[in-house]
Amino acid sequence: MFHWLEKNPFFFSVGVFIVIAFAGLIEILPNFAEASRPVVGLKPYTVLELAGKEVYKKDNCIACHSQLIRPFKSETDRYGQYSLSGEYAYDRPFLWGSKRTGPDLHRVGNYRTTDWHENHMWEPTDVVPGSIMPAYKHHFTNIADIETAYAEAVTVKNVFATPYGDEFQATKEAWEAHKAVVLAEAKTITADMKNKDVKEAVAAGKIPEIVALIAYLNRLK
Amino acid sequence: MQSNAALEYDYTVAKLFTFTTILFGILGMIIGTLIAAQLAFPELNYLLGEYGTFSRLRPVHTTVVIYGFTLSGVFATFYYVSQRVLKVSMAESKFIMFMGKFHFWLYFVGALLATISLLLGYSQSKEYAQYEWPIDIVIVIIWVSWGVAMFALIGIRREKALYISMWYYIACFLGVAMLYLFNNMAVPTYFASGGLGSIMHSVSMYSGTNDALVQWWWGHNAVAFVFTVPIVAMIYYFLPKESGQAIYSYKLSLLSFWGLMFIYLWAGSHHLLWSTVPDWMQTMGSVFSVVLILPSWGSAINMLLTMKGEWNQLTENPLIKFMVLASTFYMLSTLEGPIQAIKSVNAIAHFTDWIPGHVHDGVLGWVVFMIMAGLFHMAPRMFKKEIYSKNLLEAQFWLQTTAVVLYFTSMWIAGITQGMMWRAVDEYGNLMYSFIDTVTVLHPYYAIRALSGVLYLTGFLMFAYNMIKTMTSGRELSEEPQFRSPMA
Amino acid sequence: MNALMIKGLLFAAILIGATIYVVDSMNIDLSDPINMITMIGAIAIAVLTVGVSIKYINQMKSDTAGGELCEDKWDGIGEYKNELPGGWAYSWLGTVIWAFWYMISGYPVNAFSQIGQYNDEVKAYNVKFEEMHNSADASTLKEMGESIFLVQCAPCHGSTGDGLSGKAHDFTSRMSKIQILDVIAKGSNQLGYPMGAMPKDMATGADAEAIAIYVAGGMKGEQPAAFAACASCHGADGKGMSGMAPNLTVFDETLVGNVVKNGKKGALGKMPAFNDRMTPVQIKALAAYIATLKG
């Protein structure tokens, strides 16, 4: 039979395809219905948090940080309660990572605070001598793309039924109206910050990336 | 059967891809060496402003070496090998020539755009699938054009039965096509929100645990269908061809091929051990990883046995040396991987440097060695010139072998140490080490790895130099060498 | 054994030896099952890869190729019809049978659950340490506290507890003038003392200055008259009237416990609450350690 296949490339290819497609059907599909259910009380990300998640993706923090606490005592002691599937229901994409050059961040919001992040992102070795994490000073000047974050919220609401409120609409007007909400949230972050340029930017209606990023990190609980 | 002499193979496309293999190889490994150095000496993060941090550059490294270097090598060898084992020339069909060139130019432009897009920060943040949706679409077109060229060549073949290398090239095409499509499914937010925000941005079709499953179904099998399958295709052609030996066992080829196809796909969940994926799926991944040792080793053993009795070739021909060592590094990574996939071992190994160690056994010792050996074999035949320098080749071999050994031993020790330090508790049952303790202890190993990067990169530059010198000033050959590649 | 095999195994032995040496120098307990299995796995990788690949490479020296050739030739490449190598074939069969057995019977019957295993792990830990913790004496507590502090608190307070030049509380002295002025001006209601909230503006201007200097100085020397406003809650000696309000002179267990449980926001910044992340013994230990930091 194999010799025959080797002389008939079409059937050979079909054969290969069936053999490799098989595993996916059995191993991946069964989990789909179950694993997308959110845990009770899980709220979708706010627009500011989504913008922070974008910064996290853009600067690829996943290169060094995981967001998955495994069920070992050594990990729950260090990072808190082990991770549950339903906690990730609104994570598109998932950001578990595969390398811990730095610590896990899945619950970093529980044990670090705004002012700590402000110091740390500016110059990690100021707070953790010996740290090899790069300083992200450009987060303090680059302005976060809030509009795209809003577009993401509207998209996941409409396409995946993520529970965002009625005010989230796919229109310019709805977006303009929502800006004030985002700005107000940004101000609660800058209230705990010291950097003058960042505070001024937010007062002037612009949100530097660091503010969005901290909102996102604080949300990781 | 016709004689070889009657056919004039057309290597235009193979040559073009040879150039990009060299180009992207250098680029990818310069970045690899830089990011390795950044972990040892963090000041190096600030050479290029926000575009030069470790985190921005790491995916540039991985994608340039995978999609730039490795795939270029796969395409270069494919356009060379397939003509010869199918016994058709690309020059026989205008259409195939066009598809080949179209494939190349779209690929080249696409690869440059893709790399720039990552530097600018357009990223889906899914490993090995970072490119945003517009780039993904270009990639699909590139892939389809390769498939069209491949099946058109097969369609007009003179050799009825497909040679083993062709099995593997076909599998590479099909596997990547299927997995890439599924994993990159995303909704562009610009269109779903009535034109708000950036046009580049998208959200993944899957969320959380499901996204993880699809991602590592792809991620693991990217290893299978990019770092394994087409490289096996290469060794099945270049080793017997360079040595003049017949393949040791058809049966072993057959069982290894179908075994690999069937088993590989089940093992993806070994990237998700101890995660929120159900236990049974994790166990499945572990179990099939262990089974996977055999079909993997099958090909390697077949190759080693093909060289039975040929010790003198091993000592005299550096290309044979490269390929035999590649087989053993392939064996190393395909035993190391399964053992890291055992749940208890993975509890330590996952998230540590032992994994990049495992990765680079495979890529530096197997993928890069094999691609370089293949291109060295092709060069005298494509350019009708003798290889420029055997001494350089020998020196390069030892330099790079040292580099791989330094890389994997340092990361092996670093990873195991770090993994165990994370778990360690003191006599009172409290964690013994703060996180930063487990970072600073790695400094010497990171420094050794950076050194190994410099050595390996130097070796690769020697390869590039030797290739370019071969093209420009190698001694002319009057006829094509049958087996062993001539070198000065 | 030939020279190549010996060299190969020597390399494997050096690698394993170096790994064990480094791990051991970090005080890792290799008898821990996970650590032990990992180390055995590492040995298996090194020895098997070296052994098997060199076995075949040796055949390049000692053996000769041969067998019946297939009819086909591709670009001059032939294929032998040789049988499968025995060791390979039996291992392949063996692992396939094992995999089927494991998935169909071995695993389901075992009913493994990683969360179940975690619960067992925690339980075993609690049993092992409970008694030792309950009877811990002062010096044990201090040592225990130090190691907890270095893992959990040092990222903010620094490994010496000096607060990293004003980024968090400095334990080498009780409180800084800035912090005191801030509490006086804003009041405070976050630590959970029986007294509840401290009102704002109990003192202002020069009075507040004087009090702050006095308290920050460790309440030595002459007490400013305005401190009377504080004494009603914190006591004339500043010791907090047996835990009714914070002790202003030393870091006592009540203070550390309250801050660890509730977090604290002040002039320097915000400390998160470690509410459910510390056991009572660990808090006691932290307090014991922090009390020793005073410069």
Ligand code: HEM
């Ligand atoms: C029998 C074959 C193999 C098995 C069972 C296997 C298994 C594994 C395992 C268990 C991991 C670690 C997952 C984790 O804990 O994070 C891993 C990672 C990896 N392996 Fe292998 N491996 C095999 C062969 C190879 C080969 C030959 C290569 C390359 C040439 C390779 C490349 C990689 C890469 C790139 C990763 C890193 C994935 C990531 O980004 O996390 N593997 N492999």
Ligand code: HEM
């Ligand atoms: C000069 C040679 C190279 C050096 C110094 C180097 C260095 C590095 C470094 C430092 C990392 C990041 C590891 C970490 O995050 O801890 C990395 C990751 C990676 N490299 Fe290389 N690299 C080199 C060549 C290559 C080549 C040629 C390939 C592929 C053909 C490759 C494929 C990868 C992959 C797949 C990863 C991701 C591994 C993971 O996520 O686990 N590298 N490399």
Ligand SMILES: [Ca+2]
């Ligand atoms: Ca990775």
Ligand SMILES: [Ca+2]
């Ligand atoms: Ca993509």
Ligand SMILES: [Cu+2]
């Ligand atoms: Cu894998």
